[in-house]
Amino acid sequence: MARKVLVFGEVKEGSLRNVSFEAIAAGKTIAEGGEVVGVLVGDAVAQLADHFFHYGADRVVVVEHEKLNHYTSDGYSQALLAVVNEEKPEGIVFGHTSLGKDLSPKLASKLDAGLISDAISVEAVGGNIVFTRPIYSGKAFEKKIVTSGIIFATIRPNNITPLVKDEAHTGEVTTIAVDIKDLRTIIKEVVRKTSEGVDLTEAKVVIAGGRGLKSADGFKPLQELADVLGGAVGASRGACDAGYCDYSLQIGQTGKVVTPDLYIAVGISGAIQHLAGMSNSKVIVAINKDPEANIFNIADYGIVGDLFEVLPILIEEMKSL
Ligand code: FAD
Numbered sequence: 001m002a003r004k005v006l007v008f009g010e011v012k013e014g015s016l017r018n019v020s021f022e023a024i025a026a027g028k029t030i031a032e033g034g035e036v037v038g039v040l041v042g043d044a045v046a047q048l049a050d051h052f053f054h055y056g057a058d059r060v061v062v063v064e065h066e067k068l069n070h071y072t073s074d075g076y077s078q079a080l081l082a083v084v085n086e087e088k089p090e091g092i093v094f095g096h097t098s099l100g101k102d103l104s105p106k107l108a109s110k111l112d113a114g115l116i117s118d119a120i121s122v123e124a125v126g127g128n129i130v131f132t133r134p135i136y137s138g139k140a141f142e143k144k145i146v147t148s149g150i151i152f153a154t155i156r157p158n159n160i161t162p163l164v165k166d167e168a169h170t171g172e173v174t175t176i177a178v179d180i181k182d183l184r185t186i187i188k189e190v191v192r193k194t195s196e197g198v199d200l201t202e203a204k205v206v207i208a209g210g211r212g213l214k215s216a217d218g219f220k221p222l223q224e225l226a227d228v229l230g231g232a233v234g235a236s237r238g239a240c241d242a243g244y245c246d247y248s249l250q251i252g253q254t255g256k257v258v259t260p261d262l263y264i265a266v267g268i269s270g271a272i273q274h275l276a277g278m279s280n281s282k283v284i285v286a287i288n289k290d291p292e293a294n295i296f297n298i299a300d301y302g303i304v305g306d307l308f309e310v311l312p313i314l315i316e317e318m319k320s321l
Contacts, residue, residue, distance in 0.1 A: 001127060002034035003151070005091035006061075006083065009040045009052060010099055016048050018202050019095030019155070021055040021162035026122045026155050028056060028163065030091040030129050037061055037087060041079045043069035046173065053170045056163040060173045061087065067180040070187035071099060075180055077106045082178040084111060089150065091129075096154040096257075097201065104154050116144050116153040118257075120280065122160065137253050137276035157201050158259035159280065198232040200249065205231025206260045208251055208278070211238035212267020212288065212307055219244050221311045222266060228318045234258060234278075236268045252277035267307045270295030287311070 005027040010017045020038070027036040038052035038060040049060040063079040080103070084092070092107070094100035096118045108115040119131040120141075128145045131153055135142050146152075200206065207226045209219050222233045234256070235249040251258055253276040263281035268274060270286070270293055278284070279298055286299035287307050296302045303310055 001032055003031050003090035004035045004037065004087065005031045005093060005151075006087060006089040007036060007038050007052075007057065008080070008092070008094045008100070008103075009038050009045075009048065010095050010097060011040070011042055011045055011048065012199075016051045017095065017097070017157075017199075018162070019097060019100075019157040020052070022157065022160040023093040023095055023155055024052065024056045025162050026119070026153070026160050027091065027093045029122045029124055030093065030151055030153075032124050032129075034090070035059060037089070039063070039080065039083055041068055041076055046175070049173045050170070054165050054167050056166075056169065057171060059171050062173060062175050063178055064175070065178055065180050067183060070190065072183055072185050072187065073102050073106050074183050074185060076103055077110060078180050079178050080107050081110055083176055086176055091151040092153075094154045096156045100154045104152070108152050111150060111152070113150040113152045114146060116146065116151075119153050119155050120159040120259075122153070122155070134276075134280070137272055138279045139272075156257060156259060156280075158204075198226075198230065200232045200234055200251075201256050201258055203232035203258065204260050205229045205262045205264075206234045206251075206258050206278070206281070207231055207264045207266065208234035208236065208268060209239050209244070209266045210236040210268030210274075211242055211244075213239060213244055214267075216244045218308075221315060225264070225311065225315050225318065228315060229262070231260070231262070236271075236274050238268075238271075265295050265299070266311065268295055269293050270298065287314075 007023045007027040009020045035058045038057035046062045094104045116131045121132040207222045234251045235245045240247045240250045253273040259280045261282045264285045284299045285301045286295040287303045291304045
C-alpha cells in the first residue's frame with residue numbers, strides 16, 4: 001500500500017541534522033512506493049530543501065515564520081499541524097532527539113494518533129510496517145505495528161542507514177503559510193554551551209570516561225583521543241556526579257543515547273543504566289583494571305589494565321597511524 005509520509009527536518013546551527021536523512025530512509029520504507037515529503041520549519045530554512053532532495057525526499061514542504069526562529073513546542077506544533085492538515089499524510093517520522101522527544105508526543109496527541117518512539121529499525125513485512133525498539137533499558141527488543149490511523153514514529157539516530165547521496169536528485173518545494181498564534185513561551189536569548197567538535201549523539205566515535213578517571217584533569221586525555229579519531233567525549237553518570245565533567249556528556253538511561261561505530265569505555269564499570277545508552281554501539285572497546293567489570297560482558301575488545309598507563313600508549317599509537 002503506497003503511503004504519503006512526512007519527514008521532519010531537524011535544523012541545528014543552520015544545517016539539517018543527519019538523523020533527518022536517516023528519517024528519509026525510514027520514510028521510504030513506510031511509504032512503500034508512495035511519496036516522502038521533507039518538512040522544514042523555521043524562519044529562513046527553504047535553502048536547506050536541496051539537502052533533503054539529495055537524500056531521497058520526493059518533495060519538500062517549507063513553513064517559514066518569524067515566530068519560528070527558535071524552537072518552541074508550541075510554535076512548531078502549530079506549524080506542523082497546519083502541514084498535516086494540508087498534506088493529510090499516512091505516516092510521520094521524526095528523529096528521536098531532544099527536540100523530537102519533545103515535539104512528537106505533542107503532535108501525536110493533537111492528531112489523536114499513537115506514537116512508536118525510539119525505533120532502531122523499520123521494515124515492510126506483508127503489508128505491515130514493523131518497528132523494532134529497545135525495551136527494559138536495551139535488555140530486550142519489541143516489534144510493533146500500527147493497526148489504525150497515522151503511522152507516527154521517532155527513530156534513534158545512527159541506526160537506520162540513509163540513502164546514498166545523489167546531488168542530482170531534486171524535486172518540488174511547496175510553501176505553506178501559517179498564522180502562528182501568540183506563543184506561550186518566547187525565547188529571548190540562546191546561550192550555547194560550547195561543546196567542542198562533534199555532536200555526541202551523532203558521533204561515529206565516542207570516547208566515554210567514568211569514575212575511574214579520578215578527576216576533571218583525568219578527563220583531558222579523552223578529548224585528545226577523540227580529536228585524533230574525529231570523535232566526541234561522553235561520560236558515565238558516575239563521572240558527572242563526581243564533578244569530573246558536565247552532565248551534557250552523560251550517556252545512559254537518564255542521559256544521552258549514542259550508537260557510534262566505535263565506543264571506547266574508559267574506567268566505566270558498565271552499570272545497566274549506562275549500558276542503556278550505548279549497548280547498540282557497533283564496536284565496543286573497554287579499558288578497565290577490574291577483569292570482572294560488567295562492561296566486559298558487552299565489549300567486543302577489552303583491555304584489562306590501568307587506564308593511566310593504557311591511554312597514553314593508545315593515543316600515541318593512534319597518532320602514528
Ligand atoms: P563506577 O561504577 O565506580 O566504576 C568505575 C570503574 O572504573 C570500575 O569498574 C573500576 O574498576 C574502574 N577503574 C578505576 N580505576 C581504574 C584505573 N586506574 N584504570 C582502569 N579502570 C579503573 N549511570 C550512567 O552512566 N548513565 C545513566 O544515565 C545513569 N542513570 C541512572 C539512573 C538511575 C535511576 C540510577 C539509580 C542510576 C543511574 N546511573 C547512570 C548510575 C549507575 O548505576 C552507575 O552508578 C554509574 O554508571 C557508575 O559510573 P562509573 O562506571 O563511572 O563508576
